[in-house]
Amino acid sequence: AADVTWNVSVWGKRRAFTEHIEYLAEKVAEKTGGKFEIKIAYGEALSKSRENLDGISFGAFEMAQICASYHADKNPTLTVLELPFLGVEDLDAEVKVSEAVYQHPAVKKDLARWNAQVLMPSPMPQYNFIGNGDAPKSPKDFEGMRVRALGGIGNLMSAIGAVPTTVTASETYQAMESGTVRAASFAPHAHLAFKTVEVGTWWTANMNPGTVQCPVVVNTDAYNALPDDFRKALDETVPAAVDHYLATYAKVYDKWWPELEKRNIQQIKFSAEDLAALRAKAAPIYDQWIKDMDAKGIPGQELLDLVHSTLGN
Amino acid sequence: MMTPDRSDATAEAPRYIMFDGVLARIENGFNLIAAASIMILMLLAVVQIFGRTFLNQPIPGFIDITEQAMAVFTFMGIAYCQRVGGHIRMEILLGKLKGRALWIAEFFGVFIIFLVVCGLIYGSWFHFQRSWSIGDSTIDIGLPTWPSKLIVPVALTLLALRLLLQLYGYWRLIADPSRTPLSVPLIMDVEEAAQHEIEEAFGEDDEEVSR
Amino acid sequence: MTPFEVGLIMTGVLLVLVLVGVRVAFAAAFVGLTGLIIIFSMRMGFERGVITALKMAGTVPHSKSVTYSLSVLPTFILIGFLAFYAGLTKQLFDAAKKWLGWMPGGMAVGTVFATAGFAAVSGASVATAAVFARVAIPEMLAVGYSKRLAAAVVAAGGTLASLIPPSAILVIYAILVEQSVGKLLIAGFIPGLYSALIYILIIVGMAAWRGDAPAIKGFTWSDRFASLPGTFPIFAVVAVIFVGLFGIDIGGYQFAATPTEAGALGAFVVLITAFFKGMRGRQLGQALHETAKLTVMIFTLIWGVLVYVRFLGFAGLPDAFRDFIVSLPHDPMLTMILILAAYAVLGMFIDAIGMLVLTLPVVYPAVMALNGGEAVSAADSTLGMSGEACSIWFGILVVKMAELCLITPPIGLNCFVVAGVRPDIPVQEVFRGCIPFFVADIITIGGLLAFPSIITWLPSMM
């Protein structure tokens, strides 16, 4: 039997989004001869996704996946990575910028309130829209359109005149079919999972409005209590686990492009001027965010600069 | 619920009767708030449908608002429901018991509830406390969640008081089964349960239904 | 002791507590909390274990209750309570009598139609039986029906309420198994009508054979049409729910609604009708009070059981039961029938909602696995249904089993209610009268087992 068992709280089924944790569990067990067992509990069996940080804080489980935007006030510093139009080109860049932010003392302090620290990112691609009806030729055509977009992307869509309408993820398909909303913003795997591809006729291929930030966190006490060789096994496996995640996620696109083809979904590309105009709309959102952070005593400008400089070099 | 003659017990346990009365008033108030919140939810949803369909004006954050407000009608009536015996249970074995044996079984049942409710008051208080001191907000429009989380320990505390009262109510019957049961839900056999359902279906105003 | 063994023992404790009459919601929460304490204590010592368990359990009531899809429940319950004041029962029965009275057993057939119609606004089976016992039985007796038949048709007709939408119990099922609430609601419609149809065939057959249910004549076509407007709110509620869930284009406006919104709009329609029928503020207050009470009861049951389910998650019990069911050597369909039979037996002793919330967390994953998993396609499944279809199919069947138990001894509450409303009819007589309807239900269930598409076709259109 194992000397140390860690429970991991995850929502949903096993999928590309959770493959780095699966990989980690397998390799850590291998490296420690089965003495360090990482047990993954899917489907919110251990906690509702929104309450994973709570469970971590009092040690009900040792590891969990969280998404910053599910509860912005629980982890305000991480939401810097969810601001619209940061200019993240691909998942590699997302990993790089995420890891730089995790190292910032303000972020560490933020998560330490939950007795938590980040182990690794679960990089998510840009939340482009799938919609039906007349395809928007420019962002102006979003005016008056009811869209499903949460948090920062929702703010951006309001700024360009769209009408963010709340619909739960699982109801999105039906909401689009019945016209409650005309477009929805998700990562490609979620567009597939929630079947928006079946009711959509267009996809904003290069709008790239932003994404969500979903790291895997661990309970700091449990991490520190690990025997040295176990901790080493864990730490050393993380980079390979992230690589494995990227490789698995790439396969989502193997399904994604043919799916768009097959369903005749028009790929909309906005012009450079249009995109620049969109980015200009995001500027006040950045300012507001920095103001909010200042009010909390968090160096928002510093975090945003860190993001820009990391992506710039 | 049966309302037995209270005169003998008023002399025997006056404070108990008074405590019951005060508590019942608070419980009624809480249930009234819960009832009102259901009415408001209904109207808000109607506004949401019409606003979205005809004016292209959905209520911003409708789901967030609904979810946080749900704590009102999911918890505030909980003590009232316990007082009137509304939480379901299986009465097949209980219905066979009489006298002291029945009161001991009832006491045991309430005691189990009391234990778990005390544990949950502690746990839900910390759930509220984290959202208050560290922070938590809803996904769409960023409403703070602590007010809604605070409702849970408050409503459960009211329930715990009701349970204490019921424990005393059964205790005095265990001590002397000849006493009149007071302020405790009484077990109904299936015919009484049917009678109860009939009363519920027709309300107090018979002519309303038969009109 | 392993967590799994703790799970098994505590589940046994739960059964005992429920059996000795501890209120189900709290018995489940108590067992869940105690189980968490044991499991965490084994991991981290008693003191820290207790505190961790309390904090873990303390997150469940709020986080599990405050869920948008559950907000539909009070709206449906409110519809049911307001429907009494909207005077729908009398008008429904009146219309049904005028349209169907001409055939042998016509008044009984009309009663089935009227109860089915009323069921469309009320999710409450027992209350439906109570109301129609008063409205329909006297009229049937007046034209020479036997007491046995008149009473039984009302008791049995009431059971349609949980299948025909709106139905709170189908919402609870959908939430517990994380299936679409809208699809479950829509799925109940055809099986509800199908159940009613089988009842009608049985009634007409018996009436022709036994002659204890004479036809009534003398209504004109203008009588018949004049009776229709009173039934309008029923159609309005059904239309709001159907059209809302499916979505429609009204002159360029896209009308669509979530279950909560549809329920709220339905309640609003019935509320307005009730005010027109002379409902006063005090009665609205009473209806709201009753709605609040029933709502808190159901929510407490849900989160209480989910504390227990959280503990099962840490103990790994559902996985083990699933493996056991899947490993059974006989035909999967036979296993399914045995599971349903077990529900029929269980339903004789505990009410429908309690039965569902207590058993589904363990039984449902096993049923899904039996069919080949939640994501299985119809072609790869063992029962010939996709994972989603199987989940909907099972839900309707389980609810039908629970409804069946409302007309079987020893605690078939519908029969007691009818007998209670009619002091002149002994309950044994009602139970005896229900035997043909029990047979009808067995035929219905057989049909649903053999032809799952009766259940799954309509939701697959959504």
Ligand code: NA
């Ligand atoms: Na119904």
Ligand code: NA
């Ligand atoms: Na009787």
